[in-house]
Amino acid sequence: MSNSDINNFMKRALELASEALAAQEVPVGCVFTYEGTIVAESRNSVNITHNPTRHAEINCIDFLLDYCRNNNINYEHYFKDIVVFVTVEPCIMCAAALNNLKVKEVVYGCANDRFGGKTVLNVSDFYKHNYILRGHLLANEAMALLKQFYKGTNPNAPESKVKKAKQ
Amino acid sequence: MEIGPPVKKLKHSGSYCETSTDIFDRYIQLIDNKKNLKAVLSDEFDSPLKLVKVFVGHIKDVKNISKTILALNQKIPLKELQHLKRVRRQDVILCPTNFFNDTSSIQDFIECYVPELKHVFEYFKQVEVPLNPPKIDRHFQETKRIWSCNFHPNKYLEKLTGDEFFPPYDLKNHRLFMKVVFEVAKFYSIKYNIDSIDSTFKNINATIVVDPNLQTIVALSFDNRQAHPVQHSAMLAIDNVAKTQDGGVWNSKENNNEYVGVPEDVLPYLKEKFPSLKYYQKEYKNVLEDKIKSKEGPYLCTGYYIYMLREPCVMCSMALVHSRVQRVFFCIGNDECGALKSKTKLQTIASLNHHFEVFTDFL
Numbered sequence: 105m106s107n108s109d110i111n112n113f114m115k116r117a118l119e120l121a122s123e124a125l126a127a128q129e130v131p132v133g134c135v136f137t138y139e140g141t142i143v144a145e146s147r148n149s150v151n152i153t154h155n156p157t158r159h160a161e162i163n164c165i166d167f168l169l170d171y172c173r174n175n176n177i178n179y180e181h182y183f184k185d186i187v188v189f190v191t192v193e194p195c196i197m198c199a200a201a202l203n204n205l206k207v208k209e210v211v212y213g214c215a216n217d218r219f220g221g222k223t224v225l226n227v228s229d230f231y232k233h234n235y236i237l238r239g240h241l242l243a244n245e246a247m248a249l250l251k252q253f254y255k256g257t258n259p260n261a262p263e264s265k266v267k268k269a270k271q
Numbered sequence: 272m273e274i275g276p277p278v279k280k281l282k283h284s285g286s287y288c289e290t291s292t293d294i295f296d297r298y299i300q301l302i303d304n305k306k307n308l309k310a311v312l313s314d315e316f317d318s319p320l321k322l323v324k325v326f327v328g329h330i331k332d333v334k335n336i337s338k339t340i341l342a343l344n345q346k347i348p349l350k351e352l353q354h355l356k357r358v359r360r361q362d363v364i365l366c367p368t369n370f371f372n373d374t375s376s377i378q379d380f381i382e383c384y385v386p387e388l389k390h391v392f393e394y395f396k397q398v399e400v401p402l403n404p405p406k407i408d409r410h411f412q413e414t415k416r417i418w419s420c421n422f423h424p425n426k427y428l429e430k431l432t433g434d435e436f437f438p439p440y441d442l443k444n445h446r447l448f449m450k451v452v453f454e455v456a457k458f459y460s461i462k463y464n465i466d467s468i469d470s471t472f473k474n475i476n477a478t479i480v481v482d483p484n485l486q487t488i489v490a491l492s493f494d495n496r497q498a499h500p501v502q503h504s505a506m507l508a509i510d511n512v513a514k515t516q517d518g519g520v521w522n523s524k525e526n527n528n529e530y531v532g533v534p535e536d537v538l539p540y541l542k543e544k545f546p547s548l549k550y551y552q553k554e555y556k557n558v559l560e561d562k563i564k565s566k567e568g569p570y571l572c573t574g575y576y577i578y579m580l581r582e583p584c585v586m587c588s589m590a591l592v593h594s595r596v597q598r599v600f601f602c603i604g605n606d607e608c609g610a611l612k613s614k615t616k617l618q619t620i621a622s623l624n625h626h627f628e629v630f631t632d633f634l
């Protein structure tokens with residue numbers, strides 16, 4: 105994978121994070137790649153689903169498990185070649201899920217001081233298989249989106265909706 | 272429901288082979304006892320007191336004690352050891368030994384920083400004192416034996432660390448819900464013909480979500496990890512709670528069931544086994560809507576109790592943190608990847624934004 109590919113994948117993840125922000129969701133976006141091609145992409149969808157576990161990574165995992173089932177692909181083999189690009193360091197839950205699925209590599213944007221699966225608790229200590237973890241790719245862009253969300257200053261959202269999201 | 276005397280574990284004879292139904296029935300009987308549950312608390316509650324080495328000076332003349340304390344508190348305050356009294360009889364804490372490397376220099380240190388005390392001490396020694404403030408009476412008693420200290424008793428924490436936390440009525444309810452968990456697991460194990468079940472219940476789990484105020488089952492689920500590695504029972508249960516709020520993502524086909532969070536197939540079985548159990552119904556929605564409008568926010572498991580057959584893994588435990596559940600009860604420990612007791616204790620990580628209580632010791 106070339107450096108420009110890697111940058112482009114993270115830029116796509118950032119676009120998805122912006123979509124989340126516009127939808128009053130915590131702005132985290134994610135793409136899963138297989139042999140250098142995007143095979144799944146998603147963003148946080150906790151508020152719309154009323155399910156606090158619907159993080160971008162879980163949505164992508166779900167999508168690919170369906171894909172594998174529908175195409176008779178062994179998901180255990182398939183996930184071993186997956187490289188994940190996510191704008192924020194995966195949380196403890198997502199890190200555990202990704203370790204469990206034995207993905208190859210995870211590249212993230214900014215660190216996750218609140219829930220990070222490395223920063224808050226090193227989840228890789230609990231799994232035999234660990235993915236390669238790299239961070240700080242376009243971290244400022246990822247962080248800027250989070251800051252916008254937590255300040256509730258999303259310029260695209262009507263004011264009432266911003267308030268609603270913060271409730 | 273009548274509660275008989277605790278049933279002793281059956282002995283395995285070499286020839287007799289327990290079926291998985293037998294195993295579930297045996298556990299359901301074992302759960303039916305009167306022993307109180309135990310909270311799973313941070314390590315400091317069951318490990319010995321943490322100690323730190325300090326320099327202590329022995330004051331020659333008792334008349335100098337108050338003057339010495341005053342001077343020391345001013346010039347060498349003990350920031351990290353506020354819980355300890357500075358003086359015990361004629362011994363006064365000067366500073367932690369890690370203030371300087373050279374042990375012979377304590378006299379020089381005093382002469383340099385508190386010259387007025389340079390002739391006050393008869394001798395110096397190193398003493399180990401408790402590093403942290405005592406949180407419960409037992410710690411206080413232990414600490415006092417080593418050094419005089421301050422203690423602010425916390426009634427709730429005393430109860431939580433004691434042997435009688437739940438009153439009999441509550442205890443009976445918790446044990447009843449845990450029996451429901453095992454019946455759910457039994458039902459699905461038979462339905463899906465899972466016969467590889469042993470006493471560690473590896474690879475299966477069942478979860479129920481209870482609203483303790485309404486005493487109703489809001490949602491329940493049985494593990495589907497064999498088919499879908501993220502669909503552990505806690506993850507499914509959280510999604511089933513979301514369905515009671517017109518959310519949810521998995522198997523979102525129209526459920527004609529009046530109880531949206533409870534799968535249709537298991538319901539008749541549970542109604543027969545536990546005729547008096549109540550389930551969350553759509554009419555309760557007003558209660559839920561009030562809850563959402565309240566300060567608690569859109570975290571739908573706020574205030575709910577979770578009962579699980581096995582200790583949840585790291586993923587599921589963190590999912591329960593994200594869901595803001597109030598209490599988690601589990602029956603069987605999970606030595607491989609349990610994150611509430613066995614491998615780590617997620618509920619004790621101070622920097623996380625939500626902390627639930629965890630109880631176990633059903634058997």
Ligand SMILES: [Zn+2]
Pocket residue numbers: 159161194195196197198199
């Ligand atoms: Zn996550």
Ligand SMILES: [Zn+2]
Pocket residue numbers: 503504505583584585586587588
């Ligand atoms: Zn799990």
